[in-house]
Amino acid sequence: MKNLAILGSTGSIGVSALEIVAAYPDRYRVLSLTAGSNLTRLEEQIRRFRPLLVAVVDPADAATLRQRLGTEAPEILCGVEGMIACASLSGVDMVLSAIVGAAGLVPTMAAIEAGKDIALANKETLVTAGPLVMEAVARKGVSLYPVDSEHSAIFQSLEGHRRSDVRRLILTASGGPFRNHSLAQLKGVTPGDALNHPNWSMGRKISIDSATMMNKGLEVIEARWLFDLPAERIAVHIHPQSIVHSMVEYLDGSVIAQLGIPDMKTPIAYALSYPERLPLNLPPLDLCSLGSLTFETPDPARFACLSLAYEALREGGSAPAVLNAANEVAVEAFLNGQIAFLDIPVIIRATLDSHPGEPLSHIDGYLRADRQARQSARRIIAAAH
Numbered sequence: 148m149k150n151l152a153i154l155g156s157t158g159s160i161g162v163s164a165l166e167i168v169a170a171y172p173d174r175y176r177v178l179s180l181t182a183g184s185n186l187t188r189l190e191e192q193i194r195r196f197r198p199l200l201v202a203v204v205d206p207a208d209a210a211t212l213r214q215r216l217g218t219e220a221p222e223i224l225c226g227v228e229g230m231i232a233c234a235s236l237s238g239v240d241m242v243l244s245a246i247v248g249a250a251g252l253v254p255t256m257a258a259i260e261a262g263k264d265i266a267l268a269n270k271e272t273l274v275t276a277g278p279l280v281m282e283a284v285a286r287k288g289v290s291l292y293p294v295d296s297e298h299s300a301i302f303q304s305l306e307g308h309r310r311s312d313v314r315r316l317i318l319t320a321s322g323g324p325f326r327n328h329s330l331a332q333l334k335g336v337t338p339g340d341a342l343n344h345p346n347w348s349m350g351r352k353i354s355i356d357s358a359t360m361m362n363k364g365l366e367v368i369e370a371r372w373l374f375d376l377p378a379e380r381i382a383v384h385i386h387p388q389s390i391v392h393s394m395v396e397y398l399d400g401s402v403i404a405q406l407g408i409p410d411m412k413t414p415i416a417y418a419l420s421y422p423e424r425l426p427l428n429l430p431p432l433d434l435c436s437l438g439s440l441t442f443e444t445p446d447p448a449r450f451a452c453l454s455l456a457y458e459a460l461r462e463g464g465s466a467p468a469v470l471n472a473a474n475e476v477a478v479e480a481f482l483n484g485q486i487a488f489l490d491i492p493v494i495i496r497a498t499l500d501s502h503p504g505e506p507l508s509h510i511d512g513y514l515r516a517d518r519q520a521r522q523s524a525r526r527i528i529a530a531a532h
């Protein structure tokens with residue numbers, strides 16, 4: 148029996164993970180759950196999975212939940228302290244980190260420091276503080292399993308091979324809903340258009356990131372830390388079908404890829420059950436019906452966010468944290484109708500320019516860079532709109 152903490156249980160990844168838990172009650176037990184503000188979904192999850200400890204962001208939501216659950220209520224905490232308590236709860240073997248955004252950093256670090264193995268969906272944690280996270284993982288001797296589909300594919304494509312034989316990683320990108328849009332067309336796209344991902348059903352923030360291709364930029368940075376390779380050895384190919392989830396190219400020219408239908412249950416289950424593979428009730432991949440798999444080079448003029456991410460990764464220090472924070476603020480502003488789609492990279496560029504990169508070592512430094520970049524991005528938006 149593996150005891151789990153699920154951080155971000157009410158989100159797209161959290162819900163898929165709980166479907167796997169429900170299918171394998173003899174393998175997994177949920178000891179703690181965290182959510183933001185979706186109390187209805189969280190209440191259902193508590194009644195179904197009976198965790199010992201739960202955390203939500205807001206104290207008033209914690210009180211509401213206690214009242215709704217009455218005698219069935221577990222211990223319910225709130226705020227970052229509550230998230231930390233859930234992540235480091237005694238008896239938990241593995242923490243699924245699936246909060247969205249840099250809000251996942253502190254709970255994920257708490258889990259690592261408490262010696263928990265990590266199944267990592269929350270890429271912003273590694274983007275913001277990759278060196279800090281990887282140092283803690285090594286020092287505590289915990290295992291970090293990627294959940295992000297591309298990184299799971301790379302992890303699987305590296306199995307049984309020598310790291311010294313790797314030439315480069317090739318991340319695939321769907322190209323999102325605007326793959327064939329011209330710059331003129333991109334000017335007018337709405338949040339509704341941008342949320343309409345062609346292949347994946349995901350949370351709102353990552354869906355916008357896919358539309359700008361910042362998602363792939365964040366994933367390049369994530370891959371840099373997970374697999375310890377520099378930016379110039381991590382390439383991106385557009386692959387509109389999202390069937391080849393990513394590839395590893397070896398020194399002899401061999402390319403090893405992982406393929407599958409686009410369903411996050413596969414990488415989530417692999418991270419939870421590694422090294423075993425669980426039977427999942429998913430439709431098989433039917434390559435003959437698909438007919439063809441295609442690949443293209445990303446266009447930096449239309450998808451400027453991808454180049455910004457490479458630039459921040461090469462600069463290092465605080466730059467990736469600033470990039471991530473500015474992106475989170477810009478995506479929120481786009482979703483709220485405050486800015487246009489093409490303003491997203493402009494705001495990130497301006498925020499990066501207003502924050503000279505600085506070397507960071509302690510978590511407080513990363514959190515300060517994140518906080519200050521958010522303030523700058525908000526100021527830039529307010530001044531321009």
Ligand SMILES: NC(=O)C1=CN([C@@H]2O[C@H](COP(=O)(O)OP(=O)(O)OC[C@H]3O[C@@H](n4cnc5c(N)ncnc54)[C@H](OP(=O)(O)O)[C@@H]3O)[C@@H](O)[C@H]2O)C=CC1
Pocket residue numbers: 154155156157158159160161181182183184185186204230244245246247248250268269270271294295296347348349350351352353411
């Ligand atoms: N969805 C996917 O297919 C994939 C997602 N990922 C990554 O996984 C992570 C989660 O994505 P996804 O599930 O799509 O996101 P969702 O928006 O669907 O879910 C996010 C979760 O985080 C909670 N949350 C939001 N803000 C906070 C906060 N400030 N503090 C604590 N909890 C918070 C939400 O709570 P509530 O809803 O209750 O407010 C929800 O449980 C992201 O980092 C994403 O990039 C990676 C690969 C694929």
Ligand SMILES: CC(=O)[C@@H](O)[C@H](O)COP(=O)(O)O
Pocket residue numbers: 295296297319320321322323347353356357358360362363411
């Ligand atoms: C499912 C997953 O891992 C997402 O990160 C996905 O890759 C998003 O699609 P894009 O390739 O369009 O960014």
Ligand SMILES: [Mn+2]
Pocket residue numbers: 295296297366
């Ligand atoms: Mn991905």
